Amino acid sequence: MMFDDWQAFIAMGGHGLYVWMAYSAAVALLIANLSGLRAERRRIRRQLHDQLRSRAEEGSDASQAP
């Protein structure tokens, strides 16, 4: 650890604003990216599910057939 206490860590020797801005942007992008991927995946899963169910309601034979 290069810093004596939390205050020094936050302050970053006077450059805290810049350092934390850069890091928070990176973290925000990381989180947004990963959660975006997850949301997209969930969405398509739901879509497929709905599609399947509506098809099953139309006729159970159709969805059973390979």
Next chain:
Amino acid sequence: MHPKRRSRLMTVVFVLTGAAAAVALMLRAANENLNLFYPPDQIAGGEAPVGVGIRAGGMVLEGSIVRGGDSLDVAFVLTDYQGADFRVAYSGILPDLFREGQGILVRGQLGADGIFQAEEVLAKHDEKYMPPELMPLAEHAAGASGRR
């Protein structure tokens, strides 16, 4: 099939000619010294043209900076630490990063007396990163390698 083959041949010839021309021109361009930049040994060796706008560069020799009293005139020596150096005269405000040992780019004309009359002085960005406690060590290392 004859016209088709002919057109294919045409294509190949066309591409080869074009590519050869492009490469030749680029080689010429590379030979032409795009920056018109001259390092200290070329200036000291008399390879740089006199009285024409050129660019030159080198490191500011320690202890060579002479400031002209009230005016903004300043003179210093640029060196490559390998035995070649030349004198520069400049009148104007120097960049903040200007200091001894710093890499400097000057733009101007080489006088007949061998003094470079600079119109512009640019400091090179420093691209080395170092923890502070290593500073003296690194400086020593840089000096040693410079004298190589």
Next chain:
Amino acid sequence: MTDLTCTRGGRKLFGSFELTLDAGRCAEIHGANGSGKSTLLRIAAGLFADYSGEVDAAPCHYLGHRNGISALLSPLENLKPFERLGPGSAQGALDRVGLHNECEVPSGQLSQGQQRRAGLARLLLGDRPLWLLDEPLTALDSDGRRLVRELVEAHCGQGGAVLCATHQTLGCSACEVRLGA
């Protein structure tokens, strides 16, 4: 062409489509709007590549919805480049389609039907065994329709083949292909 399948815009236009066109034959493609007639012709012409299956088409002339006649140039100037393809002169072709008097006028000043005729004249240049015609009858008067029929019959008589997408019948002996249910 065999086993031709094409989907466009996420919609299957036609699947497992098969067609063999012998020399001297003319085929009319019928089908509702959007059933893929034009796409089929474009595939055969090599203007559309997003399909699966095999297409083996002879060198062809393609006359699409658009005539391929530049409005700024006269019919004669428009057809000149096609003279390089083979026998036949642009002047002769234009005479054949009844544009004898208009061949020096910028095409933009001609009527739609006359421009269509100029497009038809292109078919007569260069020896291309296969003609692909997309709605050749649009904008043509009864005289023009007869002209198309004569041209198609003459072409087939010389051992050429014609594939034609249309809503009307050409009126010549042609086999019929139906697209879409």
Next chain:
Amino acid sequence: MFAVQFRRDWLSLMRAKDEAINPLVFLFLAATLFAIAFGGEPQRLTGLAPAIIWVLVLLANLLSLEALFRRDFEDGTLEQLVLLAEPPFAAVLGKVAVQWCLSGVAMTVLAPMVALLLNLPVGVLPALMLGLLLGTPALSLIGAVGAALTVGLRGGGVLLALLLLPLYLPVLVFGVSATLDTMAGVGAAAQFYWLAAISAMALTLAPFATTAALRISVEQS
């Protein structure tokens, strides 16, 4: 094929002159606006003139490129070109050559007048014109790729600018610096070689990319 296409497009150009010279009018008008806006201090304009001229030439070129394939696309001639042309790149080259006559040669000829409007020293004119002559082929050739990709698209003009301006940058950089260096009394041979090299490279590669792009555009019509 090159000659055939060239003659054809040249004829079309002559028939639609008023439309064709619009980019040149734009170049002149915009330069005049700059000159008037800087009215009080023409000497300040001198240093900026090369940059202004080159940027205006770039924009004027974009203007004329937008129309390069549009008419042919709309009346179906482009389809025929894709089907007929043998080899296809020769026809594309013919079209681009006509466009270049207008955007490159005509602008080079016009450049001295524009330069004098913008208070550029007369001694620099040869360098400016040489730079334009060597650099504009690259603009037309690279531009043709973009024009072929965006032909028939809605809002094609802005899209074309977005696609092409980053690719134009090297020409702009070398062109402006050639003029500036000549003005400063420094030789600029290297920049001219670079401009010629970029043009030669574009001449070799761009027609093929343009042909491929035309195919893509024609296929989706």
Next chain:
Amino acid sequence: MTLKEFWHRLGSPKWFYQMSGRWQSILAALAVLLIVAGMIWGLAFAPPDYQQGNSFRIIYVHVPAAILAQSVYLALGAAGVLLLVWRMKMAQLVLENLVGFGAWMTALALFTGAVWGKPTWGTWWVFDGRTTSTLLLLFLYFGLYALRRAIPAREAAGRACALLAVVGVINIPVIKYSVEWWTTLHQGATFKLTEAPAMPASMWAPLLVNVLGAYCLFAANVVAKLRTAILRQERGAAWVREWALRESTR
């Protein structure tokens, strides 16, 4: 023959989908782990720079983002070649789905660069060689995005973007060279009379960790985007229906 087979398989969405489920979770976990570790290391344990002090720590997010910005564009160019020459389906999916990621990375590189520039150079933005070429890279990404949005037909859009990406990749070296040569004229950095001393290990190690993490994130993105795109594209296929059935019974 076997190579051809492998090639064919790689281009087959079904095969890829079945193989990639595990890759994706591993890659994503690895990316998060490496990036978080690298960040903490860089923030708290790496030494400050002798000249710049603690603002130097921005390097640990800036450099990975900048490296990715370029790598993604190169990947797009490679995918473009694959699509144009071999018509590989997967390449089209890559082209469609990575433009956004690359653009965001470029934007992050520019933003962190600006934030770093303020304390070190005293200004948010300089038209320096590297910043300018990165900005142009962002414009190239915008161009790809706009072109894809402008063309309604998906297949045509993919091939148009492929062509543009390839043209861009050919152009990038020239752009980079010209910009760096041109702007450094005013900034001063063309010559290297001495070699800059390498960073000590305590400084480059966390950077390396972060760069690796960024590449893992890149790979995870590729895999994830491809998986969803495959599901969407092949929604009619039997194996997708089977998969959905299995998922829904869970």
